[in-house]
Amino acid sequence: MPIKANLPPEPEFAAPLAPNHPSPETLRLLALRRSTPVAALSEPGPAADDIDAMLRLAMRVPDHRKLEPWRVLIIAGAARALFGDVLAAARHLRDPDATQDQLAAERALPFRAPLILCVVSSPVHDKKNTPVWEQQLSAGAFCQNLLIASQAMGWAGVWISEDAAYDGHVQAALGLSGHEQIAGFIYLGTAKEQPVERQRATVSNKATRWTG
Ligand SMILES: Cc1cc2nc3c(=O)[nH]c(=O)nc-3n(C[C@H](O)[C@H](O)[C@H](O)COP(=O)(O)O)c2cc1C
Numbered sequence: 591m592p593i594k595a596n597l598p599p600e601p602e603f604a605a606p607l608a609p610n611h612p613s614p615e616t617l618r619l620l621a622l623r624r625s626t627p628v629a630a631l632s633e634p635g636p637a638a639d640d641i642d643a644m645l646r647l648a649m650r651v652p653d654h655r656k657l658e659p660w661r662v663l664i665i666a667g668a669a670r671a672l673f674g675d676v677l678a679a680a681r682h683l684r685d686p687d688a689t690q691d692q693l694a695a696e697r698a699l700p701f702r703a704p705l706i707l708c709v710v711s712s713p714v715h716d717k718k719n720t721p722v723w724e725q726q727l728s729a730g731a732f733c734q735n736l737l738i739a740s741q742a743m744g745w746a747g748v749w750i751s752e753d754a755a756y757d758g759h760v761q762a763a764l765g766l767s768g769h770e771q772i773a774g775f776i777y778l779g780t781a782k783e784q785p786v787e788r789q790r791a792t793v794s795n796k797a798t799r800w801t802g
Pocket residue numbers: 623624625626748749750751752753773774788
């Protein structure tokens with residue numbers, strides 16, 4: 591059941607903040623968090639004030655040299671039909687032999703969920719030459735913050751790229767500049783099917799103690 595985010599006021603610049611936040615609920619969310627496959631998403635979706643709240647939380651992301659190297663396109667409601675037209679046109683350009691059914695399927699993709707947040711990695715060049723890689727990592731962290739914030743608010747969602755993220759026609763239609771990339775489409779809504787646990791990495795397989 592979604593909840594309204596009852597967030598504390600945004601801290602003033604330079605206000606003292608706690609260095610940690612012991613929170614069993616956060617630990618539980620991280621221990622059990624699961625994406626919902628996009629085909630299992632449905633209406634309803636977050637309202638405008640929910641979207642503002644989750645974006646505000648997503649923006650509290652690590653960001654070397656405060657470059658804010660990300661931005662978001664909110665694709666909801668009727669704009670999904672326009673985005674569907676873009677996806678169909680992109681498919682036609684990629685694959686001129688695509689059938690009318692295949693193009694119709696592309697047009698339907700944005701309607702799999704009520705809300706799509708397209709997170710754009712938007713690295714900048716600063717005097718200190720902050721590596722683009724670090725700025726892209728910040729955009730990835732932004733996507734994950736967004737997933738966690740939206741799930742904590744009671745929404746279901748998934749981070750996907752599909753062909754669209756890498757398609758030049760889609761990137762141009764969404765207004766990306768040459769240096770920008772789509773970090774992900776975060777599809778959000780309500781789960782019509784419960785996701786199940788998937789295979790997970792284990793700490794013993796992935797972590798080794800470095801001893802020099
Ligand atoms: C950058 C990125 C792109 C992804 N693109 C897709 C995608 O196009 N289609 C898909 O089914 N899953 C995609 N995934 C995987 C899902 O977001 C998700 O991680 C996966 O279904 C496992 O679920 P979990 O988050 O519960 O571990 C992508 C993940 C990342 C990080």
